[in-house]
Amino acid sequence: MAKISINLATGAFQQEEIIVGIDLGTTNSLVAFINPEKNPQVINDTGKGLLVPSVVHFNAKGDALVGNEAKDFLITDPANTIFSVKRLLGRSYKDVANHQDTFSYKIIDDEGDSLVKIKAGDRFYTPIELSGEILKELKARAEHALKTPVNRAVITVPAYFNDSQRQATRDAGKLAGLDVLRIVNEPTAASLAYGIGLDPAQQKTIAVYDLGGGTFDVSILSIQNGIFEVLSTNGNTFLGGDDFDRAIVYYWIAKNKLNKEELSADLSLMQSLRLKAEEAKKALSSQNLFNEKLGDIWCTLDMQTFEELVKDKVAETITSCKNALKDAKLSVEEIDEVILVGGSTRTPYVKQQVESFFGRKPHDQINPDEVVALGAAIQADILAGNRSDILLLDVTPLSxxxxxxxxxxxxxxxxxxxxxxxxxxxxxxxxxxxxxxxxxxxxxxxxxxxxxxxxxxxxxxxxxxxxxxxxxxxxxxxxxxxxxxxxxxxxxxxxxxxxxxxxxxxxxxxxxxxxxxxxxxxHAKSDVEQRMLIEARGEGEQLVYTAERFIDKHSEFLNETEISETRNYVDALKAALTATVKDEILKKADELNEFTRPFAERVMDVAVSSAMKGKSIDK
The missing domain is CATH 2.60.34.10 (Substrate Binding Domain Of DNAk; Chain A, domain 1)
Structure with a gap:
């Protein structure tokens, strides 16, 4: 007997399982699908809004809250509330060492090439796990809104993401219970949302300017025969609307003659100021003056001052556009279309500068927060075989x-x-x-x-x-x-x-x-747990080897207490390595790192000064 499904949300017959498009963003994430009218639509789960803040909070029991509810804890419990996790996907400690001050939570630092881990409470999380939590929330919202199971998805990533970052995104999807059919470049998805590239006869060269909350990138794409080729990308993974907010906060600190060092130590107040700055920035997209108070702090900002504060950052993005064109060996005149992506492109000054540089009005008709997710939904529809006008190339059935x-x-x-x-x-x-x-x-x-x-x-x-x-x-x-x-x-x-x-x-x-x-x-959850245990053991064994070698080589520069305590920490880590608890291994490794860091730095200072005098010590 044949089964016929009816989607309770739309009342339509459902022949095939819905494949959703997901924009996993640095600041916000969202999910879209193709509605019964064959149009892409962002899913708005009742009362929760379209955007899901990419924020994860862990309570004392280790339970995860995601999205709007988690965002509230940025002020009340910043150490256990993780944001901008996309910046850490597929990254090593060395990659993010210079940006630790941009995070209010603890990133475990072993100064090595291992992938980053984040500490919340007594547990250690990978960016894959945290992204998995965000994707689980998106999946749950989609299922609740559409009243149907959602198991397959297309997820977007920046065009500059490397293999490691793309694989990490796939793993996060798997952990959330999703079969990730395709990882699609964000600029490709944005182009599809505007219908660019859907006509196989169309040949165009386009620029996609994507300024989000935490990242900026510009991509130059060539579209021919329905195939998108990335000619060049440029940008800065630590430049975005957050920098606009930070500039406003520091302006208010200076105007109110506040002590910057004392304020920096007060995480809750700094987060409150940051959120107020975000509010001011958004308000100035449609008005000329923002004037409010936070406690005793006056938060006043006019449009002209705001533009002056962000001028250098916006200029950096235009420099990236110049470099992207140079890498693609193209002139501004050869660009057929310009597309704006990311919430920060709502800032009128940003739009003006982009239009001035490219010499044409950019596409901004589609909500810049939604455009990537809508394009991902179109790509999902193509993969589902619902677009007869588009040829699907053969794909690999298994990794x-x-x-x-x-x-x-x-x-x-x-x-x-x-x-x-x-x-x-x-x-x-x-x-x-x-x-x-x-x-x-x-x-x-x-x-x-x-x-x-x-x-x-x-x-x-x-x-x-x-x-x-x-x-x-x-x-x-x-x-x-x-x-x-x-x-x-x-x-x-x-x-x-x-x-x-x-x-x-x-x-x-x-x-x-x-x-x-x-x-x-x-088996996604148990597989990932096993992988993380094996990786934690590998890192722990390497740290034991490094610490023991360090003591042997540099004992003359260490006192008895430092040597004996280091050995105690090493023994504790060795004991943890025999167990099957990943967090215990990482905890003991973190304790060993924290204890040895001060005198390890002292020994390296001695090494440098000895080298300056023409001497050397064995490293």
Missing amino acids: LGIETMGGLMDVIVPRNAKVPTKAGRQYTTSLDGQVNMKISVFQGERDLVSENRKLAEFDLKGIPAMPAGLPKVDINFLLNADGILTVQAIELRSGVKQEIDITPSYGLTDDTVERMLIDSIT
Whole structure:
């Protein structure tokens, strides 16, 4: 007997499951779908509004609150309220070291290349987990509003996101119980929302100016035969409307003759000022004067002063536009269309400067907060096969990747990537003097290779003997139109090279692919937990090795208490490594880092001054 679904929200017959488009933003996120009239529409869950603030708060029990409810805790409990997590996706500690002061919560710092972790209460979270919480909230809102299960989605990312950041976004989707059909560039989605690129006969070169709350980027796209090619991107991942707010706050501090250092220590008051500044900025989009009071602090701002405060930041964005055009080898005259994306483009001064630079009025008819999500919904509709006018290229049915330390799957070609495709990533050795590297190729969606399908294995031999971490091995996957995968490994310093051809889809039925996909969603939470435990152990073992080596090499610069206490912390970390609790390992690692940091810095100062005198000490 055939089943017919009726969508209770729309009253329409539902032949297919709805695939949603999601804009996972730095400041706000939102979800859209194609309504029964075949138009993209942002989902507004009753009483909660269209935008979901990308904020996650953890209470004393470790339960997560997301969105509007979480935003309230930015003032009352800033240490356990995480915002702008998108900036941390796929990033290492080193990547964000210079921006720690922009976050009110604690980012665990081991001064290494490991991916960042955020501490809230006694738990440690990865940006993937936190983004997963935001996506769960979006999924729940969509299901509540549409009265139907939502299990498949298209998620957008900035055009400059690298493989690691894109994979982190996919993992967050999986953790939220979503099958992520495609990761789409935000400028591509914005173009689709304006109907640019839907007509295969259309040829255009466009600029997408995206100024959000925390990030700015400009992308130059070439659209031909329905294919979007990113010619260049430029921008600043730490420049956005938040900087406008910060400039206003510092202006008010100066005008009220307040002590900046004392205020900085009062997180709640600083957050209150920041939110008041955001209110002033929004008000000045439609009026010339903002005049309110916060306690005893006068918060007055006129349009002219505001424009003066943000002038340098907006000028930076225009410089990025110049650089993007230069990289694309294009002149301003060769740009056919300009599209505005991001809430901060509502600022009249921003619009003026963009129009002045490009010499044409930019598209701003669609709400700049919604345009990316609406485009993602159109892309989802295309993937669902509902657009007969658009050709869908063949895609990979399952992810392809290699095995890394601890039996983890590192995806190189994600599921649903267009075929033909080429992707690669750089790896290094884990042991001193390692001369061979075993490369095992797998297909599947699970985090552990033991749950995926092994396709092939080969050895890259003849790597020059060097300390661990020094060799640079590029592993490239080339998947041709016939479905033949060529895996190539090359050590860049020596030129040692090895490659193998594989037919990845051989012997896989549609049922097998579907079962593997369902398993990946069903086991997403346990898979991610296992991955994080394995990664925490790896980082903990590395820290133990580094700390013990540091004591051996530099004992003459340390006192007895520092040596004995460090050994105690090392022993505590070793004990935690034998357990199966990820947070305990990270807690002990954090304690060891915190204890050793002051005298580690002292020893490095001695090293620098000794080197200046022509001496050296062994590092």
